[in-house]
Amino acid sequence: IDPLIAKDELKKKLFATGIPAVPGAATGHVVFTAQDAEKWAAEGKDVILVRKETSPEDVGGMHAAKGILTATGGKTSHAAVVARGWGKCCIVGCEDLHIDMKAKTMSVGDTVIKEGDKITLNGTTGEIFRDELPLIRPTQSEEYNTLMKWADSVRTLKVRTNVDTPYDAENAVKLGAEGIGLCRTEHMFFDTEERRLAIQRMILAESNEARKEALDALLPIQRYDFIGIFNAMDGKPVTIRLLDPPLHEFLPHTETEQKHLAKALGMSFNEVRRKIERLKEANPMLGHRGCRLCITYPEILHMQVRAIMEAACECKKIGTKVYPEIMHPLVMDRKELEILARETRRVAEEVMKEKGVRVRYLVGTMIEVPRAAILADQIAEVADFFSFGTNDLTQMTLAMSRDDAGRFLTDYMDEKKTGILKHDPFQSLDQEGVGRLIKQAIGLAKPVKKTLKIGICGEHGGDPPSIEFCHINGFDYVSCSPFRVPVARLAAAQAAIKWPPKGAKRRAKRKG
Structure with missing residues (x-):
């Protein structure tokens, strides 16, 4: 984040704080699923993927996102380890964060951020800010x-x-x-x-x-x-x-995603759901x-x-x-x-x-x-x-x-x-x-x-x-x-x- 930004301005825009898992900074539109992260990124938009936690099935969306934010986890959780491998800004364990997947919102106290709103992550300090903040790219000497x-x-x-x-x-x-x-x-x-x-x-x-x-x-x-x-x-x-x-980590968890998978594989939804449940x-x-x-x-x-x-x-x-x-x-x-x-x-x-x-x-x-x-x-x-x-x-x-x-x-x-x-x-x-x-x-x-x-x-x-x-x-x-x-x-x-x-x-x- 540009060091010229006044501390008072940063304080006003502070939304939440989590565990800094991967240093650096990222800004983009909030999305709540890996699929949306891939879709929005393919349209040329910078996105921040927000999840309660991540699993291997989220890797495509994690890769597409500019930064990753999770409500749970620590510095060696799945999100942290994968993001660190890419050098991608990541904050985990933001336990004050309430994510509503149906409404596609996240909130801390009375402050609500909707899908598509812009946020900025500071992966060095674990701070999450409302809105897009100017970033600078460091150089090697x-x-x-x-x-x-x-x-x-x-x-x-x-x-x-x-x-x-x-x-x-x-x-x-x-x-x-x-x-x-x-x-x-x-x-x-x-x-x-x-x-x-x-x-x-x-x-x-x-x-x-x-x-x-x-x-x-x-x-x-x-x-x-x-x-x-x-x-x-x-x-x-x-x-x-x-x-x-x-193996169950490779499979979708929501009903909508399971129906999509059943159609793609030419199987019935009930059959897919039954097999996924059996693998848990x-x-x-x-x-x-x-x-x-x-x-x-x-x-x-x-x-x-x-x-x-x-x-x-x-x-x-x-x-x-x-x-x-x-x-x-x-x-x-x-x-x-x-x-x-x-x-x-x-x-x-x-x-x-x-x-x-x-x-x-x-x-x-x-x-x-x-x-x-x-x-x-x-x-x-x-x-x-x-x-x-x-x-x-x-x-x-x-x-x-x-x-x-x-x-x-x-x-x-x-x-x-x-x-x-x-x-x-x-x-x-x-x-x-x-x-x-x-x-x-x-x-x-x-x-x-x-x-x-x-x-x-x-x-x-x-x-x-x-x-x-x-x-x-x-x-x-x-x-x-x-x-x-x-x-x-x-x-x-x-x-x-x-x-x-x-x-x-x-x-x-x-x-x-």
């Missing part, structure tokens, strides 16, 4: 480039990025990313209506044959995206996470998601691995260097990963044989379930790499939801009140609890497989104290949102200066 060169010459930790599209991959490389530590394949399904319908047809399929037919339609879409990402990251490693969210779970975060989907529906694994390897082979044929790393999320047991890794390697070998091309690839897992950290030595026997998914690992270890904890975390962090926690564990790693689990997992796994690659792909990968922890404990890389890559590069250099290799090892041993 030559001093910044010099500082980054110094940092890169000192650090030992590699810095990767969390991106899902070729465009974001190209941008991340410009910011200094040395690979992709997390490519979330589910986000690829929401770019267009065609893609959304394809994944929804697969989810609602009655038989294996119908599901495979729908997956066959998705395969070229995924292959195309992977080709773009591999080309953008030419010669840099790309860690691709197979499908993670529970009481606690989806701990439900049928992650690698469990591929255990139940191995055809999903077959399609995604085939798309990855066909893209890798095609890129290698034209001279692009490719290093795919296929990652299974939410693993909790050695046998579970063994089954999935065996199928992954079978499909990969099959594709390479068909294409007459050899590609070096790795198969690994996210360590985000406490049981997986405890059994890390067993899981390491069948994994080429570990990537610590600290968002979910923190949730499960502390028994705190990252979407709801914001309501009471301040009580836990307030020194005068309790001082139970020193900081927000979703922003900076809980080194005493979650950190101990991570150190234990590495200590168990490395003797079993010395070549095991270790990384982190949760939001902590862009937090300086957490990056220092990773340096001390022998991580190979950290991975964070593209616009946090410069911060990570600088933090990694500071950690290397503070804890040179021998000192880092002594420190880890002493803390362990």
Whole structure:
């Protein structure tokens, strides 16, 4: 926001305050659905998407919007994580906000804002203002480039990025990313209506044959995206996470949207509604998601691995260097990963044989379930790499939801009140609890497989104290949102200066 605007004027226009999730500013017309965000943006209008909370089905509208505002959530909620990956201004957890979806209004006290009204978000402070305010675009200085060169010459930790599209991959490389530590394949399904319908047809399929037919339609879409990402990251490693969210998150929730889907798929509305209701779970975060989907529906694994390897082979044929790393999320047991890794390697070998091309690839897992950290030595026997998914690992270890904890975390962090926690564990790693689990997992796994690659792909990968922890404990890389890559590069250099290799090892041993 233009700093020349008088503070009194800003105070008059202040509408509400939430949690600043992604810095920057954005202004636009208020819309309340992802579909309207896409529609209005296609008409050339700048929009701010306002939701109670977001889910994967909102990604298309989130991408189209200039900024995102949610009534619930914290700094690692879905809206915050996705927006941070794009560098898109985002405010979450605005709990004073009352959203009326039928009337298409939002209100705080007696002040009401209607669909189409303009607002301005300050993602740095969490402030929401009525009306459109003038914005200015920041620029990088030559001093910044010099500082980054110094940092890169000192650090030992590699810095990767969390991106899902070729465009974001190209941008991340410009910011200094040395690979992709997390490519979330589910986000690829929401770019267009065609893609959304394809994944929804697969989810609602009655038989294996119908599901495979729908997956066959998705395969070229995924292959195309992977080709773009591999080309953008030419010669840099790309860690691709197979499908993670529970399937119901891909499906519409309102009656109007469900009727539209039924018509598009040639199904009855009652049939669609019944299937969606059947897929709902009481606690989806701990439900049928992650690698469990591929255990139940191995055809999903077959399609995604085939798309990855066909893209890798095609890129290698034209001279692009490719290093795919296929990652299974939410693993909790050695046998579970063994089954999935065996199928992954079978499909990969099959594709390479068909294409007459050899590609070096790795198969690994996210360590985000406490049981997986405890059994890390067993899981390491069948994994080429570990990537610590600290968002979910923190949730499960502390028994705190990252979407709801914001309501009471301040009580836990307030020194005068309790001082139970020193900081927000979703922003900076809980080194005493979650950190101990991570150190234990590495200590168990490395003797079993010395070549095991270790990384982190949760939001902590862009937090300086957490990056220092990773340096001390022998991580190979950290991975964070593209616009946090410069911060990570600088933090990694500071950690290397503070804890040179021998000192880092002594420190880890002493803390362990």
